[in-house]
Amino acid sequence: MAEQTFSIENTGVIVVDVQADFTEFKSGALAVPGADAQYIDQVEKATRRLLEQGHPIYFTKDWHPADHISFFTNNPGTEPFQEIEIEEGRTQVMWPPHCVQNTSGADILILIKGLIETVKKGTNPKLDSYSGFFDDGGHKTDLDRLLRRDGIRKLIIYGLATDYCVKATVLDAVGHGYQVELITDLCRGLSPETSNSAIREMELKGVTISKG
Ligand code: VGL
Ligand code: ZN
Numbered sequence: 780m781a782e783q784t785f786s787i788e789n790t791g792v793i794v795v796d797v798q799a800d801f802t803e804f805k806s807g808a809l810a811v812p813g814a815d816a817q818y819i820d821q822v823e824k825a826t827r828r829l830l831e832q833g834h835p836i837y838f839t840k841d842w843h844p845a846d847h848i849s850f851f852t853n854n855p856g857t858e859p860f861q862e863i864e865i866e867e868g869r870t871q872v873m874w875p876p877h878c879v880q881n882t883s884g885a886d887i888l889i890l891i892k893g894l895i896e897t898v899k900k901g902t903n904p905k906l907d908s909y910s911g912f913f914d915d916g917g918h919k920t921d922l923d924r925l926l927r928r929d930g931i932r933k934l935i936i937y938g939l940a941t942d943y944c945v946k947a948t949v950l951d952a953v954g955h956g957y958q959v960e961l962i963t964d965l966c967r968g969l970s971p972e973t974s975n976s977a978i979r980e981m982e983l984k985g986v987t988i989s990k991g
Contacts, residue, residue: 789933790932790933791834792826792829792834792837792934793839793922794837795911795937796944797819797822797888797938798886799883800841800878800884800885801814801877802815803815804888805884807884809874809877809878814939822937823890825937826889829935836891837895837896837911837922837926838887838895838896839911841878841901842880842885843878843902844879844902845880847901848906849874850874851875869915898921898922909947910944912948912952926957933958936959936961936962937965938966940966941963941968941974942969942974942976946980949984953984958987959986959987960987961981962990962991963989
């Protein structure tokens with residue numbers, strides 16, 4: 780019998796940044812097109828099913844201080860979505876303020892209980908962190924330690940946004956040696972072009988791309 784690639788055993792689930800500010804559903808500050816009520820419902824149902832099957836769930840959570848460097852409002856003279864060079868060779872997209880710590884915009888919208896961990900990222904005012912594993916300064920979050928603690932070798936990953944935090948988290952997971960499956964039906968991206976090229980790039984890195 781053929782070996783199932785994504786067996787229950789050793790397989791964890793990373794749900795990336797499914798937070799109010801990234802949704803149209805909550806009229807978020809940085810709403811991702813298509814992240815509507817139906818999308819949230821779909822992600823919640825799929826996540827609950829995976830949890831019931833015995834997979835540990837890891838939420839990542841964008842969790843910025845109000846003075847975060849990625850907010851255009853903290854960089855006088857810049858406009859939303861402009862890309863600026865913040866230091867030699869390091870660029871930063873200027874985002875509308877989003878997922879500010881202890882505001883409702885930062886709320887994770889998936890309400891399930893069980894074997895769930897939440898990993899915060901983007902907490903350093905000077906560094907952005909699209910990846911759930913590392914920030915732009917190379918500092919590790921808690922994610923890899925938790926996955927190792929739980930004996931996870933394979934990951935199912937989905938969430939928001941395909942072209943930013945999902946992509947960065949998936950590529951770092953591959954870099955850490957995890958075998959990764961991306962579920963595209965459970966992802967939404969900021970733009971179709973960058974989302975499609977993100978998916979191609981992940982596929983080239985050996986990620987299994989599944990629809991649902
Ligand atoms: C994200 C932009 C800024 C994301 C986070 O979750 O994809 N995008 N912060
Ligand atoms: Zn952010």
